[in-house]
Amino acid sequence: MKNTSNVLNEITSDIENQKKYAKRVRKIIAEKIDRKKRPLYVFIQTFGCQQNEADSERLLGSALSLGYEKADFIENADLVIFNTCAVREHAELKAFSKTGQLKHLKEKNPDLLIGLWGCMVNQEHRIDEIKHNYPYVNFVAGTNMLHRLPEILCDVLENNRRRYYVDDSDYPVVEGIPVKRESDIKAWISIMYGCNNYCTYCVVPYVRGRERSRNADVIVDEAKSLIESGYKEITLLGQNVNSYGSDKNEVSFAKLLERIAALDGDFIIRFMTSHPKDVSDELIDVIAKYDKIERHFHLPIQSGSDEILRKMNRKYTTDAYLKVVEKLKKAIPDIVFTTDIIVAFPGATDEDFNQTLDICEKVGYDSIYSFVFSPRKGTPAEKMENNITEAQKNERMAKLLAEHRERIVKINKSYENTVQKVLCDTRRNESGFYFGKTSTFKLVKFTYEGNNNIYGKFVNVLITSSGDAMLYGKMI
Ligand code: SF4
Numbered sequence: 001m002k003n004t005s006n007v008l009n010e011i012t013s014d015i016e017n018q019k020k021y022a023k024r025v026r027k028i029i030a031e032k033i034d035r036k037k038r039p040l041y042v043f044i045q046t047f048g049c050q051q052n053e054a055d056s057e058r059l060l061g062s063a064l065s066l067g068y069e070k071a072d073f074i075e076n077a078d079l080v081i082f083n084t085c086a087v088r089e090h091a092e093l094k095a096f097s098k099t100g101q102l103k104h105l106k107e108k109n110p111d112l113l114i115g116l117w118g119c120m121v122n123q124e125h126r127i128d129e130i131k132h133n134y135p136y137v138n139f140v141a142g143t144n145m146l147h148r149l150p151e152i153l154c155d156v157l158e159n160n161r162r163r164y165y166v167d168d169s170d171y172p173v174v175e176g177i178p179v180k181r182e183s184d185i186k187a188w189i190s191i192m193y194g195c196n197n198y199c200t201y202c203v204v205p206y207v208r209g210r211e212r213s214r215n216a217d218v219i220v221d222e223a224k225s226l227i228e229s230g231y232k233e234i235t236l237l238g239q240n241v242n243s244y245g246s247d248k249n250e251v252s253f254a255k256l257l258e259r260i261a262a263l264d265g266d267f268i269i270r271f272m273t274s275h276p277k278d279v280s281d282e283l284i285d286v287i288a289k290y291d292k293i294e295r296h297f298h299l300p301i302q303s304g305s306d307e308i309l310r311k312m313n314r315k316y317t318t319d320a321y322l323k324v325v326e327k328l329k330k331a332i333p334d335i336v337f338t339t340d341i342i343v344a345f346p347g348a349t350d351e352d353f354n355q356t357l358d359i360c361e362k363v364g365y366d367s368i369y370s371f372v373f374s375p376r377k378g379t380p381a382e383k384m385e386n387n388i389t390e391a392q393k394n395e396r397m398a399k400l401l402a403e404h405r406e407r408i409v410k411i412n413k414s415y416e417n418t419v420q421k422v423l424c425d426t427r428r429n430e431s432g433f434y435f436g437k438t439s440t441f442k443l444v445k446f447t448y449e450g451n452n453n454i455y456g457k458f459v460n461v462l463i464t465s466s467g468d469a470m471l472y473g474k475m476i
Contacts, residue, residue, distance in 0.1 A: 007172055014147070015174065021150035022066060028157045029067035032078075032111075040078040041071035047095050048085025050272065051237045052118060054188035055146055056083045059117065061178035062149040070180070075105065079113045079153075084120035086203045088374035092120050099134050106136045113156060115139045122207040125377055127164055141165040143208050144193070147174040173214050185425060185456040186233040187226045191219055191256065192247075195239040197275060199302075200313045201342060201373065201381040204239055213244050216251040220259050227265040232423055232456055234260065236271040242278030254282040261290035266458060268423060268439060270294045276301070277316045279324045288331040296366070296441035297328055300340035304359035305352035308345050311384070318359055325363055336411075336440045338367040343400060344393040345373045346384035353396050357403060366411060366440065368404050372397060405468050412442075412466035419476065420444060422461045424454045434475075436461075448475040 029040055042063040046056040059081055060070065071077040082098060085091040099116065106112050114137045120126050122142040130137055138156050141148070145165055155163055173193060181187055192213040195205050223234050236257070238244060244253035251259075260269055269292055276299055287293045299321075303309055306317050328335050341356060360368065372393050375382040422436040422444045429435075433445050434454065446461045448454055454475070461473040 011172060011174055015176065018147055018150045021154040025066045025150050025153045025157060028154075033067070039069040040067065041076050042068035042079040042081070043071040043074045043077035044081045044083060045074070045098065046083045047091050048083075048087060048119065050188055050235065051190055051193075051239070052083050052085060053182070054190045054237055055118070055143070056081075057179050057181050057188065058146045058177045059083065059149060061180040062146070064180055065178040066150060066153065074102075077105075078109070078111060079115070080105075081115040081117055084116055084118040086119040086123060086126075086207050086376070088371060088376075090374065092126070095120055096129075096134075099130075099137065103134075103136060113138045113153070115141065115152070117141050117145075118143055119203070119207040123203075123377065131164070135162075137162065139163045139165070144171050147177050171209075173212050175214070175218055183425075185231055185423075186235070187231045188235050188237055189219060189222055189226075190214070190237045191241060191253075192238040192244050196243070197240060197315070198313060200311065200384075201345065201376065201379055203376040203379055206378055208239065211240070211243060211247045213247050213250075216245070216256050216259070219256060220263075223260045224263055227263055227267050230456065232267050232458070233425075234267060234269050236260075236269065238271075239273060240275040240278060241271050242274050242280070242283065252280070252282060254280060254286045257283070257293065258286045258290070261286070261292045268292060268294055270296070270441070272298045274299050276314075276321045276324050279328070281327070284327055284331045287328075287335075291439075294441065295332065295334050295439040296336050296338065298338045299324070301356075301359060301363075302340060302342050303345060303348065303352065304356035305348065308348050308352050311347060312342075312345065312381070318355070322359070322362065334440065336366040336442075337363050338441065339363070339365050339369070341368055341370040341400065343370055343372050343396050344386070344388040346381060346386035346388075348388065353399075357400065360400070360404065361407070364407060364411065365404065366408065366442070368400065370397065370400055409466075409468050412468065412471060415442065415463045415471050416466055417463065419460050419462050420471070420473070421458055422446070424457050424459050427455045438471075443470040444473060445470055446473045446475055450475075 033040055044056050044060050046052050068079060074080060080102060082095055084095045102114055116137055121140045127140060130140055139152050141152055152163060192211055194209040194211045196211050198205050226234060242253050244256060245251045301321055302312055302314060304318055420438045422438055424434050424436040426435045432447060434448055436444050438444060444461055459475050462476045463471045463473040465472045
């Protein structure tokens with residue numbers, strides 16, 4: 001185990017090195033711009049979760065600081081980076097199919113640089129596939145290398161060779177990477193990376209490494225400057241935000257959340273993803289104390305069967321899960337829950353599935369993000385026998401979604417004739433509608449007759465009708 005001062009020295013010299021690489025890359029980019037008599041463009045496409053979205057904003061910030069400009073279309077790009085996801089087979093196949101489509105762009109523009117980044121490429125078997133099937137990909141880099149884009153581009157540009165960087169996924173979080181945010185009112189803030197839970201179906205601990213929390217002061221300063229520059233929604237991100245700080249025994253997630261909620265300004269704080277075993281009373285008290293903290297709690301259950309939860313290594317029982325839900329509902333009566341559910345986990349019987357339906361009924365989720373089990377290479381669940389037929393998988397998924405739809409129609413109906421505070425996050429569309437979300441993470445489509453610019457403002461909307469996907473109303 002490296003001692004802290006060695007690690008800090010390593011990071012400091014790494015950051016210094018990246019500055020030197022950046023200088024060399026800027027020179028090369030400037031020469032290319034001169035020669036081509038036009039800007040050089042970068043195009044970044046993100047696959048997967050919000051944390052990948054946040055990472056892509058750092059990749060874009062870094063590329064722009066090296067002299068690239070943001071491309072609107074992939075066809076105009078001189079540098080294409082796909083930030084990939086490995087959470088399910090589907091996400092990986094999608095990234096490969098998109099990479100396949102780049103072949104003709106490369107033939108048209110041999111100078112085009114193509115990079116694959118992120119979770120999918122932090123797996124040896126996928127790197128082998130890229131080496132053999134996508135020889136025109138210039139570089140591959142893992143999740144924990146955001147700060148090393150200058151070095152990678154320098155190497156590829158100066159030496160005109162393909163590079164495969166598999167990272168030391170436990171490398172500490174490096175701060176100070178330029179960031180170019182997608183939105184000017186809503187911001188992602190990753191507070192930690194990695195996960196120590198090793199759920200048997202999940203590839204995250206293998207591709208994002210162990211939990212590493214960012215420094216609390218740095219996070220609070222980042223939130224403060226965003227709020228002062230007009231941001232209205234801050235979403236704190238982590239694979240398991242509730243265990244923030246436990247790797248450093250410093251500030252708990254509840255304390256961090258309170259420090260941000262105590263900042264001046266009219267804004268909303270959201271966070272994801274929570275693990276049921278780490279929801280503390282301290283956290284529940286902080287959420288109850290501050291209206292700025294969303295009245296929505298994303299709490300993945302994955303299965304309603306204790307036997308399946310044991311096989312998933314989720315480290316809680318349905319009783320313990322329901323106790324957490326009860327505690328939250330008692331302390332924050334208007335709180336709503338969303339969840340993740342894996343359908344057809346190996347060995348899940350009809351009875352196990354019925355227990356999942358029961359718990360959905362008990363909690364009354366506002367949204368269910370449900371997926372059919374996708375075996376991930378190298379995870380324990382990959383080796384588990386799975387005799388569930390395609391027909392059973394489809395039938396269970398259809399039943400889960402149908403029951404959820406029935407419930408959500410009733411839940412959304414209960415919002416009618418109420419006034420909701422909504423963050424307007426769009427401008428008026430061609431049909432005259434605006435969109436935004438409530439503190440309970442409900443999507444609202446609404447009208448506003450006036451001419452004020454309400455984009456990025458909290459507005460009051462009278463809910464006049466509802467459906468299964470959103471609420472409808474008019475601003476008052
Ligand atoms: S808590 Fe489990 S499912 Fe979530 S990222 Fe960690 S290992 Fe994966």
